[in-house]
Structures are given as C-alpha cells and as structure tokens.
Amino acid sequence: ALLLGFRHAARVPAELAANWMIQLSWTGDRRSFLAGVKRSAAILFLLPPALVFFAVNAVFFNPGDAVSHLLCSLAGGWLLLEVTLLGYRKLPFTTPLAPGRHVRVRGLFIFFGAVLGCRFFSSIEHRALTNPTSLATLVTILVAAIVLLRLYDRRSSPTRPADEFAEPPHPL
Secondary structure, three states: OHHHHHHHHHOOOOOHHHHHHHHHHOOOOHHHHHHHHHHHHHHHHHHHHHHHHHHHHHHHOOHHHHHHHHHHHHHHHHHHHHHHOOOOOOOOOOOOOOOOOOHHHHHHHHHHHHHHHHHHHHHHHHHHOOOHHHHHHHHHHHHHHHHHHHHHHHHHOOOOOOOOOOOOOOOO
C-alpha cells in the first residue's frame, strides 16, 4: 500500500513553482534520477516499517528470527519497489498529473492481488525461517529477481530520449 501510494505521489509535481528549477538543472541523466528516486522511496517507505516490525519481532520473538524477517522484508519490499516503477518513463515529481484510467477496476485487482501476494509471500517466508539454508535461498532469489528486473528495465528503456517535461521552463 505504501509503494502504490508512492507511485501515485510520483505522478504529481513535488512543487509546481519549483518545476522550473528542476528543468534548468536537468542534465538529461534519467537513469540516475530514477535511481535516486528509488533510493529515496526505499529510505522513506521501506526502511521505517521494516525497522518498526524488526523492533516488535525482537521483543516478542528471538532476535535471530527478527533479523531474518528484516532481511526478507527489505528484499521483498525492494522487489516490489522495482515492480512498482518498472517501465516508468516520466520523471517522477516533475510532470503534471496524468489522469488514471479505469482506477476503480484496476484498484479492485490491485487490492486482491496485494492480499493474495502477502499471503503467498508470508507462507514462503514462514517456511524459509525454519532453516538457514532456505532463508539464504529465499533472499538470494529475491536479490536475483531485483537484478533481473533492473536489467530488463534498462534494456526496455527507449533509445531516444522522450520529452522529459510537459512544458518549457519559465523565464527568469
């Protein structure tokens, strides 16, 4: 839910008056910009909930399981972040809001997909926490999936630069 909210927020300009500053300082390096946005999303939307659950798990369960759950949560969250921004071609926080299509229908599928995905991932994680080898395998698979998604996203990016901004910068 946090990552879907982040994707929606990325479609809205951060500050309408500051958009021209971004345009003037733009160097054309879309990959670095998106990488920075992904790191910011991880720090703001993945790390705090994972650390809160780590603290709760450390209090109620043993610390080893808490660390294992933290690793799985961060790897799974990063994978979801990559999936959430897969194929995102506009510059986040800079372009005007584009109206969404079929939000009600897609929202229903996203909701049930998220519920079933959480159930599926939690059952896999529960089995992996019983054995260190299984845990290492799960984390390795998640990291490999992240790397493969990044490679796919890099290869599928357009060869010619798209129109980065919807309007030209305002005169000073």
